[in-house]
Amino acid sequence: MELEEIDLNLLVVFRQLLAERRVSKVAENLGLSQPAVSNALARLRRLLGDELFTRTPQGMAPTPYAEQLAQPLTQALGLIHGALNQKSGFDPATARRAFTVGMSDIGEIWFLPRLVDALVRAAPGVSVSTVRNASVNLKDEMEAAKVDLAIGLLPQLRAGFFQRRVLLTRYVCLMRRGHPLDKPGLTLQEFCAAEHVVVVAQGTGHGRVDEALQRGGVQRRVRLTVPHFTAVGHILQTTALLATVPEPLAQRIAGPFGLAYVPPPVELPAVSINLFWHARVHQDPANVWLRQLILALFAG
Missing domain, CATH: 1.10.10.10 (Winged helix-like DNA-binding domain superfamily/Winged helix DNA-binding domain)
Incomplete structure (x- = not known):
């Protein structure tokens, strides 16, 4: 044809x-x-x-x-x-545009405060809505231009998508400040003996932590399982539980919730948090501008 x-x-x-x-x-x-x-x-x-x-x-x-x-x-x-x-351009100072960005609850906690502050200063007519990466078919939504960008650990976005690393981070053990294990040199025996809250965040890729622990023969005493990270700070604040979470989340919530975090006693895979966009918007001036802003704010 x-x-x-x-x-x-x-x-x-x-x-x-x-x-x-x-x-x-x-x-x-x-x-x-x-x-x-x-x-x-x-x-x-x-x-x-x-x-x-x-x-x-x-x-x-x-x-x-x-x-x-x-x-x-x-x-x-x-x-x-x-x-x-590509010739139409995008002037953030005068543009009126609503973007939709896919991200997890960790992403909302880590990225949104700084991103919104930057938008208020540079693009007063631009607004952002978020959708949870696990609550929609992100691939289809981005192909249909219903979601402009996605941020996270998203192995399902491959063919037809571009990506750039935003940050590379590690996992840490998070607990309330003053916990008996809030000390340097957490041992594997102490880690296994403690009770844990485990986050099963479907569609985010964070299940790799559980897979790595299982491969290493590490058995945790799981007291509580939750489907998202948002409640972790509230839970740890008043219990003796431990949570293994990405370090950016720990950094953001440790102060407000009176928490502390230490390196885990086992080697866990590093977390590559990437920015994703579909090929159809690769040269869209507005999408290019927002991508560049996110990378300038967060990419090290």
Whole structure:
């Protein structure tokens, strides 16, 4: 098939169907009628010789061929969009723009105070909304331009995404100040004998800590398991529990909650916290500006 044989608008409809899975929603997003979207899908089916999407109770499900096309076509459309808009520029002092950034609760605690302060000074018309990396299908949301950037330990974002390291950090053992183990030289025996609160943060990659401990034969006495890091400070403040957490979180909450932290008695993998963006916004001036701001504030 040659490029002149296909209408680029059909690929735009294809990309929207991948993201929304419903003809009515695609029609709303693109300002078209539902018959127009259905007609575009029919034309694309004839051109490509595949059903592309089939109706299910959950919406329009892509066929294996559609899934095969998804990444390269989305990336290509993103590059075209960026090339056509690279001259438009972005003036943060006058721009009115809302960004959506995916991050974990640790990210909100660590990044947002400084980021918001910088935005107030440099871009008074710019606002930011966050979504939890684990609460949405981040890959699909970023492909559909519903999420502009993501920050975190996100091994699921690979093909079709760019990334830059924001910081490289380590894990530490966090506890209340004055805890019997609040001392230099925490031993493995003391670590294993203590009771722990464990955070199972789905979709963040922090499960590598538990995997590393298991591989090393380290057995913790788990008293409490929680699905996020936000409550850790409150829990440790009034208990004798330990938590193994990324050091930036410990640095941020140790003072307000009266906590202390020490190196763990076992070697744990370093944490690479990266900034991710989709290829479709790689050259978007507004996205470029926000990426550069984040890297300037936090990348060492």
